[in-house]
Amino acid sequence: MARTYAVANQKGGVGKTTTAINLGAYLAASGRKVLLVDMDPQANATSGLGFDKAEVSPSIYEVLMGQAKLAEAILLTNRVGLDLAPSSIGLAGAEVEMVSLMAREQRLRRALQTIANRYDYILVDCPPSLGLLTLNSLTAADGVIIPVQCEYLALEGVGQLVSTVNLVRDNLNSRLRIVGLLMTMYDSRTNLSQQVVDEVCNHFPQLIFRSIVPRSVRLSEAPSYGKSILDYDPASKGAQAYKSLADELITRD
Amino acid sequence: MARTYAVANQKGGVGKTTTAINLGAYLAASGRKVLLVDMDPQANATSGLGFDKAEVSPSIYEVLMGQAKLAEAILLTNRVGLDLAPSSIGLAGAEVEMVSLMAREQRLRRALQTIANRYDYILVDCPPSLGLLTLNSLTAADGVIIPVQCEYLALEGVGQLVSTVNLVRDNLNSRLRIVGLLMTMYDSRTNLSQQVVDEVCNHFPQLIFRSIVPRSVRLSEAPSYGKSILDYDPASKGAQAYKSLADELITRD
Numbered sequence: 001m002a003r004t005y006a007v008a009n010q011k012g013g014v015g016k017t018t019t020a021i022n023l024g025a026y027l028a029a030s031g032r033k034v035l036l037v038d039m040d041p042q043a044n045a046t047s048g049l050g051f052d053k054a055e056v057s058p059s060i061y062e063v064l065m066g067q068a069k070l071a072e073a074i075l076l077t078n079r080v081g082l083d084l085a086p087s088s089i090g091l092a093g094a095e096v097e098m099v100s101l102m103a104r105e106q107r108l109r110r111a112l113q114t115i116a117n118r119y120d121y122i123l124v125d126c127p128p129s130l131g132l133l134t135l136n137s138l139t140a141a142d143g144v145i146i147p148v149q150c151e152y153l154a155l156e157g158v159g160q161l162v163s164t165v166n167l168v169r170d171n172l173n174s175r176l177r178i179v180g181l182l183m184t185m186y187d188s189r190t191n192l193s194q195q196v197v198d199e200v201c202n203h204f205p206q207l208i209f210r211s212i213v214p215r216s217v218r219l220s221e222a223p224s225y226g227k228s229i230l231d232y233d234p235a236s237k238g239a240q241a242y243k244s245l246a247d248e249l250i251t252r253d
Numbered sequence: 254m255a256r257t258y259a260v261a262n263q264k265g266g267v268g269k270t271t272t273a274i275n276l277g278a279y280l281a282a283s284g285r286k287v288l289l290v291d292m293d294p295q296a297n298a299t300s301g302l303g304f305d306k307a308e309v310s311p312s313i314y315e316v317l318m319g320q321a322k323l324a325e326a327i328l329l330t331n332r333v334g335l336d337l338a339p340s341s342i343g344l345a346g347a348e349v350e351m352v353s354l355m356a357r358e359q360r361l362r363r364a365l366q367t368i369a370n371r372y373d374y375i376l377v378d379c380p381p382s383l384g385l386l387t388l389n390s391l392t393a394a395d396g397v398i399i400p401v402q403c404e405y406l407a408l409e410g411v412g413q414l415v416s417t418v419n420l421v422r423d424n425l426n427s428r429l430r431i432v433g434l435l436m437t438m439y440d441s442r443t444n445l446s447q448q449v450v451d452e453v454c455n456h457f458p459q460l461i462f463r464s465i466v467p468r469s470v471r472l473s474e475a476p477s478y479g480k481s482i483l484d485y486d487p488a489s490k491g492a493q494a495y496k497s498l499a500d501e502l503i504t505r506d
């Protein structure tokens with residue numbers, strides 16, 4: 001049975017998509033079968049793996065609306081072992097459309113159950129909000145991976161997200177747990193990065209991953225080639241950090 | 254009468270809050286009366302100016318719900334001439350609560366009309382989504398300032414935002430126009446930044462601001478002191494970029 005992990009943080013630009021794509025690629029490279037689900041209307045995980053969000057059909061939108069089966073939406077990526085359930089422009093309207101649907105928070109969970117036996121890991125890339133798309137992801141997940149950018153403004157939201165996860169566990173999904181906090185865009189030239197890491201270590205010592213992702217321009221270049229960092233520049237510091245994260249996750253599991 | 258500008262982009266972490274705070278500070282320093290409205294449940298503009306989102310009351314949430322007048326929610330900041338209508342944790346629930354309210358997109362516009370004669374500029378910091386909070390901001394605004402991070406993934410969303418602005422102009426607010434695209438976090442050591450600037454110049458030559466905000470750690474340190482960059486480090490490159498943006502805006506107006 002697959003382990004389903006949501007990659008979530010309502011703070012924007014903290015490295016959710018970058019983590020979902022690259023962790024997915026290294027888990028696949030280690031021989032696991034991985035499905036990446038793009039639950040963000042921006043569809044950055046979809047385009048970051050080389051697909052055009054305006055052309056994919058069906059997408060996760062049709063699956064959530066009950067108009068297509070998840071198996072019909074799944075695409076094979078260039079990285080063997082890493083499949084993608086793509087996002088599309090239609091997903092932008094899903095939040096409002098789902099408000100009045102029955103069991104609106106459960107739609108992704110039910111869809112994932114139909115294909116869970118084919119995968120070892122399912123990673124869900126979430127949008128930067130705590131609306132119905134993120135709630136669907138948290139309800140479907142066994143655990144949450146929370147990227148935390150090494151910046152002051154990113155610190156503020158971690159507490160809010162931890163309490164949201166607790167709310168979801170109490171009301172919608174009793175098995176949900178926090179798998180770990182991943183420090184991202186660590187810049188060793190500034191004091192700020194280390195201050196933020198120290199602050200997170202103080203508040204959540206049990207939850208922080210050992211792997212820390214450094215700021216690395218190679219990570220931000222890779223999606224423009226439709227590739228993960230593993231296929232773009234495996235020798236880079238960013239690639240090594242995501243490889244070490246995949247190893248850490250596999251060891252924990 | 255105040256000019257109302259929404260600072261919006263559904264892509265996360267592109268510099269919306271940093272732009273709203275610092276552009277606001279420099280407009281105030283030039284003698285204009287400025288109101289900053291924090292429409293993001295993360296309340297980064299509120300904490301970035303030194304306030305605690307858990308303690309402010311009433312906040313913009315009570316104003317949108319019709320439980321308080323906007324004038325009652327306005328706070329004076331340390332920067333003379335810059336006032337703040339703060340966000341609070343309650344705002345996180347507003348998107349779902351507003352779906353069933355009458356004239357749900359117009360609530361901010363109506364609130365701003367009650368105080369518009371006291372200000373020269375009203376800047377609205379938006380969350381990283383195109384939900385009801387951003388729609389309220391676009392419906393209330395005369396124009397939209399779109400921060401665009403000098404990164405590949407940030408390029409993808411600009412087209413989608415431009416078409417959303419056109420939809421809002423056609424259906425909710427006929428005066429809405431794009432004031433400009435502000436390139437942010439420009440890193441002169443990488444080719445990627447220049448490639449992104451060139452791409453935006455090619456697609457939207459009329460819309461791009463001359464001022465470009467460089468990546469500068471001083472900008473990301475300032476909010477941890479509850480200060481704008483003008484009050485934290487006015488000699489920094491980031492400060493000079495926001496001063497030049499304020500001058501550009503004043504000249505255009």
Ligand SMILES: Nc1ncnc2c1ncn2[C@@H]1O[C@H](COP(=O)(O)OP(=O)(O)OP(=O)(O)O)[C@@H](O)[C@H]1O
Pocket residue numbers: 011012013014015016017018019040044126127128184185186213214215216217219220221223238263264265266381404405406407
């Ligand atoms: N470690 C890193 N070093 C340098 N750049 C990075 C790193 N991680 C991510 N980036 C870049 O920073 C930007 C933000 O990252 P990303 O889009 O993955 O964040 P996100 O949390 O998914 O954003 P959103 O909230 O919009 O979904 C992207 O342009 C990405 O390429």
Ligand SMILES: Nc1ncnc2c1ncn2[C@@H]1O[C@H](COP(=O)(O)OP(=O)(O)OP(=O)(O)O)[C@@H](O)[C@H]1O
Pocket residue numbers: 010011012013128151152153154264265266267268269270271272293295297379380381437438439466467468469470472473474476491
């Ligand atoms: N020019 C810059 N140079 C360096 N850091 C910056 C710059 N502009 C913003 N930052 C930092 O980058 C992070 C993202 O910026 P900011 O929070 O303003 O973006 P945002 O678009 O408001 O994010 P969100 O989508 O979460 O609302 C913050 O930690 C901020 O301090």
Ligand SMILES: [Mg+2]
Pocket residue numbers: 016017018040044125126127
């Ligand atoms: Mg993302």
Ligand SMILES: [Mg+2]
Pocket residue numbers: 269270271293297378379380
């Ligand atoms: Mg912000």
